[in-house]
Amino acid sequence: MKYKNKNKAILLLEDGTVFHGKSIGFSGTKGGEICFNTGMTGYQEVYTDPSYYGQIMVNTNAHIGNYGVHPDESESDSPKVFGVVINSFSDDYSRGQAVDNLNNYLVKHEIPGICDVDTRKIVRHIRNKGAMNAIISSEILDIDELKKELAKVPSMEGLELSSYVTTKEPYEMGQDDGIKLAVMDYGIKSSILKQLIQRGFRCKVFPSSASFKETEEWNPQAYFLSNGPGDPGVMTDAINNSKQIIESDKPLFGICLGHQLIALANGIKTFKMHNGHRGLNQPVLNTESGRSEITSQNHGFSIVTEDVEKSSLVVATHLNLNDNTVEGLRMKDKKVFSVQYHPESSPGPHDSRYLFDQFISLIN
Numbered sequence: 198m199k200y201k202n203k204n205k206a207i208l209l210l211e212d213g214t215v216f217h218g219k220s221i222g223f224s225g226t227k228g229g230e231i232c233f234n235t236g237m238t239g240y241q242e243v244y245t246d247p248s249y250y251g252q253i254m255v256n257t258n259a260h261i262g263n264y265g266v267h268p269d270e271s272e273s274d275s276p277k278v279f280g281v282v283i284n285s286f287s288d289d290y291s292r293g294q295a296v297d298n299l300n301n302y303l304v305k306h307e308i309p310g311i312c313d314v315d316t317r318k319i320v321r322h323i324r325n326k327g328a329m330n331a332i333i334s335s336e337i338l339d340i341d342e343l344k345k346e347l348a349k350v351p352s353m354e355g356l357e358l359s360s361y362v363t364t365k366e367p368y369e370m371g372q373d374d375g376i377k378l379a380v381m382d383y384g385i386k387s388s389i390l391k392q393l394i395q396r397g398f399r400c401k402v403f404p405s406s407a408s409f410k411e412t413e414e415w416n417p418q419a420y421f422l423s424n425g426p427g428d429p430g431v432m433t434d435a436i437n438n439s440k441q442i443i444e445s446d447k448p449l450f451g452i453c454l455g456h457q458l459i460a461l462a463n464g465i466k467t468f469k470m471h472n473g474h475r476g477l478n479q480p481v482l483n484t485e486s487g488r489s490e491i492t493s494q495n496h497g498f499s500i501v502t503e504d505v506e507k508s509s510l511v512v513a514t515h516l517n518l519n520d521n522t523v524e525g526l527r528m529k530d531k532k533v534f535s536v537q538y539h540p541e542s543s544p545g546p547h548d549s550r551y552l553f554d555q556f557i558s559l560i561n
Contacts, residue, residue: 202221205218205219205220205338207338209331210323211330214322218314219286221312222309223306225307225336226309227280228332228350229350230353232475233257233323236478240258242270242272242543242544243256244277245277246273247273247426248277248386248425248495249278250279250358250426251279252278253282253332254278255320256281261281262298265292266302267292272388276303276308280331283310284317311333327472328353358427359435360406363382363384363405369400370390374399375394377399377417378398378399378401378417379403379415379421381405381421381422381423382404384424386423388541388543392540396556396557400421401415406434409438409445417447418447419447419556419560421556422455423453423455429458430467436461437462443531448559450534450535452538452539452540453536456536457537459528460526465501467499468498470499474517474519477546478491479517479538480517480519481517481524481549492524493543500522500523500537502523512526524537540552540553
């Protein structure tokens, strides 16, 4: 059913491109880096993924909102996107298990959005021009005034954001007699913790600011570095912390931002991608098994392939089959490995969940 709201909204891109549509969600103004996700489902999981903090999300799937929202499908306690851009929006839903419609959910969490815009045109534009800042507003309809507000939005490059989405205090979860795993929370998805707990871990989740000394006081048997938002290259403390974990010779597994931190700890640089990889169908080659995997991904930064090839410390274990970027690493002489993509999926295929079992084997 077509969304009935008549209130106007504007999407303004950093290069001056303007799109006019209808307001959805919270009435207001919000800016961030615009990006797109190619997933055909899972909008709630995408919106609540802390790795999207600071970004305006364009859904490439035309119909959004038609199955409502459900508490079991959140990856954190609230949406972390700064805004949503949708073609055909529905505030009616057909799923009996849903507890609310998407519009009420966005209003509750003060997330503004715009619909009735040509998302295919928007995606083609930012695909060609590259990632850029943008702003959504249903209250400032004067373009010149909106440009002034957009100019205040910081660039994603050089921006540290994990401190905004990490836990404030350490907490424990999982099996009491399980393997003690210190989890560094840079914006961890709840599905990652579920996968770890299902495999028998006793997890203690630490804030991103926790030092190696603090985590070692708990005497963990292994470490995990989580996903998260922002530019990994400016996370000096996290990089140094990763170096100390590696030097401790304890098993270490990193996902997404955690993968990039492990790379940086080994002298491998990161760079901001033209658009990044965000979706549920990215093909990846496991270079050690020769098998391909269809993966769920969400990252705007990657590691420098040439640095990996020259390194005496690490080898590439996974490659993206679309652009040959490095999607996985393994240290040669340490129990350390990482992947750029999301093996826990949610949403997405389950091809790569074997990596959690691989982590267990590495520890045992």
